[in-house]
Amino acid sequence: MNISIVIPLLNEEESLNELYRWIADVMQSNGFLYELIFIDDGSTDNSWKLIEGLSEKNPTVKGIRFQKNYGKSQALHAGFAMAKGDVIITMDADLQDNPEEIPELYKMITEEGFDLVSGWKKKRYDSLLSKNMPSKLFNYAARKTSGVKLHDFNCGLKAYKKEVVKSIEVTGEMHRYIPVLAKNAGFSNISEKTVLHQARKYGTTKFGAERFIRGFLDLITIWFLSRFGKRPMHLFGAWGAFMLFIGFCFALFLGIDKLFLNPAGRLIAERPEFFIALTAMILGTQLFLAGFLGELILRSKKDSRNYIIKEQRNFKD
Template identity: 60%
Template sequence: MNISVVIPLFNEAESLPELTAWIKRVMIQNNFSYEIVLVDDGSNDGSWNVIRELKALDENITGVRFRRNYGKSAALNVGFAAAQGDVVITMDADLQDSPDEIPELYDRVLNQGADLVSGWKQKRYDPLTKTIPTKLFNSVTRKMSGINNLHDFNCGLKAYKKDVVKSIEVYGEMHRYIPVLAKWAGFTNIQEQVVQHYPRKYGTTKFGPGRFVKGFLDLLSIFFVGKFGKRPMHFFGPIGVISFLIGFFITFYLIIEKLMSIADGSPYRNVTDQPLFFLSLVAIILGSQLFMTGFIAELVSRNSTDRNNYHIDQVI
């Protein structure tokens, strides 16, 4: 199979018939073998009934339905697991992404050697409350990831080699940082393609301002796990040792100072009467705890057994 189109959706019943018909038209024009994987993320507007109707008319459509809303990352993760195509295309279900971009995305992955091609919506039809924070996050992500050639990490329209989607795990709010996950997994040929962005035709956006806070925390998580996930002691250990040694040497200094005062017959204060003593005590305790945290983290797998255990209601 040439292409799998993975589409996560939540309450997009109105747009699905038009979107799937558009995708089908593009696939037939280019003589692609394809599948469309529609992942219903707990919709309550009748989206699943629409998917069932579309499935009855087109055997290339596969539907997956969650019992409740888990989020876009969960939907993508399940869609990636179901995808069988040599090239996997993701797009949003709101008709703001154009299926006409698929042939070029496919060519750049299959014939030009890209591991991942991310869309860039140079001209956006989103409000400033969405575009300004998005630009800020893209700037921060570029600097932290070193992927300097991408302008829009969060664009839903992307193309992947099959190996990429089978090698990464998407959870939390990490769908916006899939290029970073791919890079950490060893896929370094990450490219960008300018794509058309259309105004929303039906419904309203499903993302609120809280996603930026969650997204930033997930970005920090990605970099910590990517760099120290296999060796957490390399992060906690040095900090713990430095803190412990600072506390130890301060305590040692205070004790020597007291002994010298006793030997000279000079007046002296008890070690515990000095603020430095309590500072050193805190440093020793903190250092010991950090070191033990690193040691324990080395013994515990970072992967929860049910992190991506989603309750799927139906598969058709």
């Protein structure tokens, strides 16, 4: 199979039929063998009924229905797990991503040899204050922090080699940082392509301004995980040793001062240096324990899903 198209969605009943016809026309005109995987992330409208109808008419249409709304990252995780294509394309279901971009994205993976190609919505039709400016700031911070030189991390239209999506784990709110996850997994041949961005035709956006706050928090998380996720003791142990060293220095100073320099002075427990030494040693011990616990958790971690699939359509064991 050439291509798996993975589309997470939430309450997009107005768009689904039009999106399906558009994708099918592009796939047929280019002679691609493909599967189209819709992941219904807990929709409360008729989205799942439409997916059921499409899957009955066309076996290349497959559906995954979540028990409730778990989020885009979990939807992508489920879609990646089920995808069988050599190239995986992700896109949003709101008709703002253009399926006409798929053939060129496919060629960049198969002919030019990229591991991952991310779309860049250079010209956007979003509100300047609610999305454009926050998005620019977010992307700038992501580039500086991660070292991945992309203009638009949050673009839903991306293409991947199969090996990439099978090697990464997209959890929490990490869908924005899949290129960073891919880089950390050893897939460094990452590029981008300018893609058309279209104004939303139906409904309203499912994301508010709070997503950028969560995005920055996730950015800090992924920076930490990329630097110390496999060796937490390197961070906590280093800071723990530093704090213990400070505590030891203050304790040594207090001991020398009391024994040799000022034996008739105040009791050690009445001096501020005593409390500094005590606090530093306690913090150092706690940091060391955090490092040890991190190493134990890392070595005992088992893969687990944090979503429940309620129904599936057209998937075979």
